[in-house]
Amino acid sequence: MVSRFTEVVNFFSGFGIPSEVVKSQLSQFRSISLGTAEVLLVQGAEQDYGYFIVSGTLRACHYGESGLERCKEFYFEGELCFLYSSWLQGVAAQYQIETICDAEVIKVPLSLLALPHFLPAKVALLQQQLIFKEQKEALLLLNTPEQRYRHLQQYWPHWVSKLNNIQIASYIGINPVSLSRLKARIKCEK
Template sequence: MEPVFMLGKFTKVIDYFSDMGVPPQTVEPLSTQFKLLSLNPSDILLAQGSQQDYGFFIMSGILRACHYGENGLERCKEFYFKDELCFLYSSWLQGLPARYQIEAITAVEVIRIPLNLLALPSFSQAKVTLLQQQLIFKEQKEALLLLHTPEQRYQHLLQYWPHWLAKLNNIQIASYIGISPVSLSRLKARIKS
């Protein structure tokens, strides 16, 4: 049995799944499979090219999914913040090696959750909810990148995700909205004046 203090740490995960329709009494016994991890900036949770077996519920800090090309080019797919469940949906659904690396960009505390739980019949509603959320988010990101100018993309972050701007540096923000850090600096200066 998990010590009481650990079960207390896992309460947020139990509540997270409960909000998706999985009763706490279903999740609590499975919490023995959860593991609390503390990471430093640049620590890797999932290496690019590895098989993905776990998702990571973020208690504190920021994670990112990033692809590293052979020429050293870095492409940031996504950032993940507190109270989010981080994993690569496509790799998980297809059972393929990860095309992205999941890594800490700040000091992070996460709860590692086996993704095989989502295959259990008792987690089917959570699986559907997660897939719906991911589809909506993916469509929104595609629209942001394809239908808007760089200035509109930045304005979108200002309006809807100001916590991103407060916690990420210019290089990270520029990479996400598809412009260079120099272009971002110019854009920010233009918006201020």
Template structure:
């Protein structure tokens, strides 16, 4: 069950400091952050909680203080496709839904208990936040190019080895079903791949 921490100002302050640092590195001034900080909401979320339903309009981004979130698509046949995983001190939201204001093609949910700070996405449209918007879009463009290369230029084994070498947190934290879904193979194939390496 989602729980907003309204009665824990000391903890909220500590958690907000990590968000303030993150936003500062994106180019948002402390004055600009201070003007909207009252709109930030600390949330305790249980594993399996849904933050954004597939098909709904997205209103918030989530800064991860602790825990792991994922964006996934549920197909009509019951298939689950993992778009992305988000870890500590990352900002989780769907860029395409944000830019187009279209209903989300993916669902955002927690895969373990998490502490989050909810941020209204409309903040990124304010003039004082334009440097952050540009920085986030630049990061996302680079990331999308790298992800396309990850899938188009590598075999499943090379994809797994890339994660082992460059994303050890993923390999050590995610289970075989989650990893296999991201790599684009089934869990049995991933288990065989692991045993071969």
């Protein structure tokens, strides 16, 4: 059983949790194989689990009553996906977590982060999330659309290779047509 969950054990060990402590909780973990567009957390539901991504890509989206879709975030292989605000406040999820391609995830009970032995991981995850949020705000507020796209190319090339134009455009705050023009202009510069 341990070999099936080696990556998630290593993930928590990277935050200073002894592997024996993580292994002692493995009976609570569940491996799940998912297809494209499958929902892991329904918008408005209580969040009890995070999803460690073994393969594939997930996203968190809010769906408005008029059908308007707002994508909050994308999550990739090796990341633990969950909604921090909902978790910290113990409130229903404002976003839906879903796959954007076939994925394999390990379902991790968020209650583990309340255990004393998991405190270093909880603190590290919160620090990591705060830094990421600050970086995202700076990216969106202080840069032009072209600078935002070039940032993705330089620092997160896996985003550019794994997401489609609609997803990238939505994330950097432009429409897909503008992104296509931007990409064509950048290609001509090379």
